[in-house]
Amino acid sequence: MTAALQEKEILFKSVDARPDRFASSNPDDFAIPNGREEDWRYTPLKRIGNLHSDAVATQDINYEIVVAQGVISKVLTREEVKTKFLATDRIGARTQALWAKALVIEIPKELETKDLTWIKIDLKPGVQFGHIIINAKNFSNSTVVLEQTGTGFAGINCEIIAEPGSNLDFINVCDLDRKGVLVSEHQFVIDKDANVRSLVVQLGGDILRYNPRAKFSGNHGAVELLGVYLATQGQYFENRVFVDHNMKDCKSNVLYRGGAQGKDSHIVWVGDVMIRKIATGTNTYEMNRNLLLDSGARADSVPNLEIETGQVEKAGHASVTGRLDDDQLFYLMSRGIDEPTARQLVIEGFFSGIFGEFTHPDLKEKLNQRLNAAIERGHQ
Numbered sequence: 001m002t003a004a005l006q007e008k009e010i011l012f013k014s015v016d017a018r019p020d021r022f023a024s025s026n027p028d029d030f031a032i033p034n035g036r037e038e039d040w041r042y043t044p045l046k047r048i049g050n051l052h053s054d055a056v057a058t059q060d061i062n063y064e065i066v067v068a069q070g071v072i073s074k075v076l077t078r079e080e081v082k083t084k085f086l087a088t089d090r091i092g093a094r095t096q097a098l099w100a101k102a103l104v105i106e107i108p109k110e111l112e113t114k115d116l117t118w119i120k121i122d123l124k125p126g127v128q129f130g131h132i133i134i135n136a137k138n139f140s141n142s143t144v145v146l147e148q149t150g151t152g153f154a155g156i157n158c159e160i161i162a163e164p165g166s167n168l169d170f171i172n173v174c175d176l177d178r179k180g181v182l183v184s185e186h187q188f189v190i191d192k193d194a195n196v197r198s199l200v201v202q203l204g205g206d207i208l209r210y211n212p213r214a215k216f217s218g219n220h221g222a223v224e225l226l227g228v229y230l231a232t233q234g235q236y237f238e239n240r241v242f243v244d245h246n247m248k249d250c251k252s253n254v255l256y257r258g259g260a261q262g263k264d265s266h267i268v269w270v271g272d273v274m275i276r277k278i279a280t281g282t283n284t285y286e287m288n289r290n291l292l293l294d295s296g297a298r299a300d301s302v303p304n305l306e307i308e309t310g311q312v313e314k315a316g317h318a319s320v321t322g323r324l325d326d327d328q329l330f331y332l333m334s335r336g337i338d339e340p341t342a343r344q345l346v347i348e349g350f351f352s353g354i355f356g357e358f359t360h361p362d363l364k365e366k367l368n369q370r371l372n373a374a375i376e377r378g379h380q
Contacts, residue, residue, distance in 0.1 A: 009086055021242075023086035023213075027097050030090035039089060042268045042300060044236055047207050048181050049127060049153035051091050056098070058126035059152060063103040068115035068142065072106040083133065085159050085187055088211060088242070092185035095129045095155030102131040105144060107168070109137040116143050116363060123150030123180055130156040136166040136194070143169040143360060149204075151177040158186040162194035164218060169358065170198045175370055176205035185211040188225075190250070192218025199358065201367060202229035202237045203374040209238045216247035227256035228351050230374050231265040231297075238268040241286070245279040254286035257351055260297035270302045271317065280311040290321040291350055293343070344375050 008024040024030070032053050033040040040052075049055055065073045081102045087093040105117060121130065134144055140163075148156070162168050174182055182205055190196050202208050214223045223243065231237045243252045258267045269288045290299040303317040324346060332342035348371070355367050 007086060021088065023088050024093055025086050025096045027090055027093040030093055033090060039240070042266070043209060043238060044207065047236070048183065051094070051127070051153060051155055051181070051183055055127045055153065057100070057129050059124045059128040060100060061121060061128050061130035061154070061156070063130075064120040064122070065103065066118045067105070068113040068117045070108060070111045070113060071117050071142065072108065074104045075101050076104055077101055081131075081133070083131070083159060085131070085157055087157065087185055088213060089185070091155050091183045092157060092211065095157050095183075095185070096131070099129040099131040099157075102133060105132070105134045107136045107140040107142045107166070110139045111137070112141040114360070116145055116360065118145045118147065120147045120149070121156070123148065123152035123154050123176065123182070125151050126153070128152055128154045130154065132156070132158040133161070134159065134168070134170065135161045136163060136168040138163045139165040141167040143171070143363070145171045145173065145363065147173045147175070148182060149175055149177070151180050153181040155183050157184065160186060160188045160196065160198070162188070162190045162196045162221070164192045164194060166194045168196050170196065171358070171363065172198065172200045173367070173370065174200070174202045174205060174208050174210070176208075178204070178206060180205040181207040183209045185213065188212065188214040188223060190214065190216050190218075190221035190223050193220050194218070195222045197224040197226070197357070199226040199228070199354065200239070201370065202227070203370055205235065207236050211240045211242070213242045213244070214252065215244040216250045219248045220250065221247065222251040224253045224255075226354050226357065227258070228354050228371070229256070229267060230259040230261070230347075230371070231267050232260075232374065232377055233262035234264040236266045239270070241269075241271045243273045243284065243286075245273070245275045245282045245284060247279060249281035250279065251283040253284070255354065256288045257290075257354060258288070258299065259291040259293060259347060259350065260299055261293035263296035265296065266298045268300045270304070272304045273306070273315070273317065275307045275309060275312060275315060277308040280309055281313055282315060283313040284315050286317045288319045291347070292321065292323050293347070344372070347375055348372070
């Protein structure tokens with residue numbers, strides 16, 4: 001299927017007041033949101049530069065790539081790319097219709113590498129749209145990092161395809177300048193016996209909205225969707241996760257930890273897990289934990305779990321939002337640590353468990369450096 005072809009897929013029929021969920025590559029299938037819709041009721045539409053209505057590209061996306069040995073990368077035009085990407089909202093569909101060049105990363109069959117493949121996108125002032133395809137071939141094992149910085153307004157979609165027996169770590173770092181806006185939809189397709197572990201790190205920008213969607217194309221697949229986000233001083237970060245269990249004996253684990261600090265800082269997390277009738281033997285759990293660092297911050301957390309079969313191994317969800325622990329601060333300060341340093345240590349500890357899942361030393365160091373810089377910005 002070429003990028004010019006349009007498709008529409010009904011993901012599931014709603015049984016309550018919510019509208020049906022569907023995916024499409026045609027922007028006209030989605031009404032222009034006004035903020036009263038369930039999927040848009042939190043998003044500050046006036047601050048996203050008309051990405052949801054009629055914004056057109058004024059800049060080309062520039063992909064900077066450093067690939068691990070053996071990994072193949074290409075920048076291709078729409079006519080050269082085959083894609084099966086379908087979006088679940090209007091900005092995703094507009095991005096799909098308006099990108100000019102796509103970055104395609106291929107991890108060859110049976111390639112195992114501990115080196116990082118690093119993609120960097122620096123958003124220039126103006127509007128831009130991009131598309132990325134990452135294809136992990138059979139029995140490959142690799143790590144891909146996507147780092148997004150800059151000042152512009154952008155819609156960037158990404159397809160992550162894990163073929164049978166492959167193992168892929170995918171880290172998505174969003175650390176834009178204070179005026180930057182980024183809206184992304186990522187589609188994960190996990191085949192038989194494949195394992196995908198994804199981490200999104202959101203630390204900088206004015207508006208970040210991220211929609212990761214995972215589904216399975218074979219039995220016994222596994223996916224972990226992890227997230228760390230820290231909004232400060234009026235920033236708005238939104239994550240909407242959808243895991244579609246549509247095959248037998250598959251596993252998913254969703255764990256997001258967020259923090260908000262400063263006046264009008266706002267974080268939103270919505271998690272949806274769908275277990276279809278055919279998906280017997282499913283093992284799934286989703287958890288969202290949020291830390292409010294002062295009285296000016298706000299967090300909204302909505303976990304959802306829909307089950308169509310009674311033959312599941314495990315299924316659960318949870319959400320916790322709370323304030324900074326005064327007892328922890330008192331303990332550290334009683335040992336001679338000043339209050340700003342004590343607060344930073346508590347915040348670092350809150351997030352460190354997720355970073356610890358990734359063992360590459362250079363990656364962990366860079367993630368910790370960016371997190372510490374974001375924490376310091378929150379004190380300014």
